[in-house]
Amino acid sequence: MLDDIETLVRCESPSSDHEAVSRSAEVVAEVGRRLLGVEPERIVVAGVTHLRWRFGDGPPRVLLLGHHDTVWPHGSLETHPFSVRDGVLRGPGCFDMKAGVVMALHAAATVPDRDGLSILVTGDEEVGSPSSRALIEESAAGCDAAFVLEASADGGALKCRRKGVSHYRVEVVGRAAHAGLEPEKGINAGIEIVHQILVIAAIADPEAGTSVTPTVVSAGTTVNTVPAAASVAVDVRVWNEAEQLRVDRAMRDLRPVLEDAEVRVTGGINRPPLEEGSSAGLFELARELSGELGLGELASASVGGASDGNYTAGMGIPTLDGLGAVGGGAHADHEHVVVAELPRRTALLAALVENVLAKRGPSGATKSAGESGAARR
Template sequence: MTGLQELLADIETLVCCESPSSDHEAVARSAEVVAALGRKLLAAEPERIVVDGVTHLRWRFGDGPPRVLLLGHHDTVWPTGSLRTHPFSVREGVLRGPGCFDMKAGVVMALHAAATVPDRAGLSILVTGDEEIGSPSSRALIEQEAQDCDAVFVLEASADGGALKCRRKGVSHYRIEVTGRAAHAGLEPEKGINAGIEIAHQILAAAALADPEAGTSVVPTVVAAGTTVNTVPAAASVAVDARVWNEAEQLRVDRAMRALRPVLADATVRITGGINRPPLEESSSSGLFRLAQDLAADLGLGELTAASVGGASDGNFTAGMGIPTLDGLGAVGGGAHADHEHVVVAELPRRTALLTALVENVLAKRDPSDATNPAGDSGTARR
């Protein structure tokens, strides 16, 4: 197994380079740290791909198109200066620091796993810089890199207890904007068109699209309306977060959101946004999960469990393309985005060994039509 002390040292190096998604210069500095770690471990320089100011890194091995993709991100939600209040530490078997769990430990694990694969031909490693804000500049790159792959292994952190993430909800983001007409709230309110009242109607209509039995949530979040306490609001808006388990539900909600119409006479309603990430359905991960279970048993790592989670990742993109995708292969721990974010140290070499075995196994099956191909029975047609 990969040496624990080297893993810890490399995670510390990466965690101590802060990389909030919105700060492109900080993300670029972090990319150089990741590149240096990869150069040390892989004896190979990555491509630096800058899209809309965001720095992404890619390593490719072999002459043909990638067959296995290790996918991760090096940006975090933590603002610059977080190390002052949440310093890197390793105490009593627990590693802490901003972004350690989500997902800088996973990036380091990917590099260490790749370093121990004897024949890397067909392997690609993609580390993006804007996952935490929806991957606006990296989605096309991710989909391009995954299109010919037999397997995508996502180094996002595990679910509770180390479970692999075999099912993720799809995510859609919308913004409802209402235009009314301002008027003095005391002298002549009847001459106004109250955008606040209209947005209230729209909030209720959007929320009613949820289907708890299907696991579909449609949640109005950030609301804004009005200018002063004595003025009928001329404008209002609300953000809406929708999450679903399957494509049919995602399309239903999308159509219904776009069909919203004003209730008040002469008010106007504008809907923007849409589907951000398709669902990662269980059919996309089932074959690879069974392989991971078998390999974990062979390695003496104990029983692996699967989890369904409401959050999305870049693995949703590749699963949506019909590429077999297994997520949650990164650190075991908890507290993503929170003050108690942490990694269980003892699991780092164990999970890195599992990742290495997965990569080696899929790369060894050179014929994608091989009936023993673990990715071949995912049940998902490529789109």
């Protein structure tokens, strides 16, 4: 596993470079071919390369979901070289989430009967999955479970609840004028965008855990010109669908404060929330299996970040996230993976796949053949 993780980490794959992502996909395909004995489908959408393995003749019932793109730019290996030292693995993208991809492939390789299993490794998760969302939803449709190989939360906790994400861009159209000769003839888009930022920030509801955060702001062209245009990007995080819809309505209801200024709102809901109910049954099964395997007590966590598991949960597919590497520092200089946890978590993942394919529920009982057939129908 360490060798395979090193192979993936050493193939840099920033999301924005489609050629690099394509090269990375070939590296992942080679590892998967060696472990699983079959070639994946190579699915290229809008220039981005995704990989999918499907086993059996019937519809998939379990989806292993991961991504091989990273946030790290080219050259990151020079400043953050791959290493394994004192039980800790380091390297750009190791924690988020090339180790998770390797874990998925190794876990699947140990499952004796893979009939009904599907593995999807996408190439654009870090930028919001614009080309892979439809593929994710197609691959998850009708599944009994989606297991997401994103890295764990602190201390190895599984991610049983994730905030939904919305992204907006608010643009203001004003009118330019000379700032010294006749500023009164202009419509100052900079002032208008400030009014809008104050309104936008007030949409947040901290008690409900809803954040509405103005981020990148731009206005004006030269120091002696009344700005004719301005914009602000807005990041929204919510725990439930009702809040996501409330914020969406409020954003689309923005109106200009200055006379004759125009306000335009684009963007919208990116990922629905992964609500706790989507993970509850699978988490209980994971706890039971962890005990049976002697892996200790599992914890659950709620996190503000989103993943492709938000999409599967939004479809109503039972989804358990954070099954990947234990470590920390995603997207940061101290990104790392705890080596000792790799085989332990991979064993847990393999057990989850086997048990769901065998129709074992969180009560620990395996359904009868008749019940399994009824469930599939």
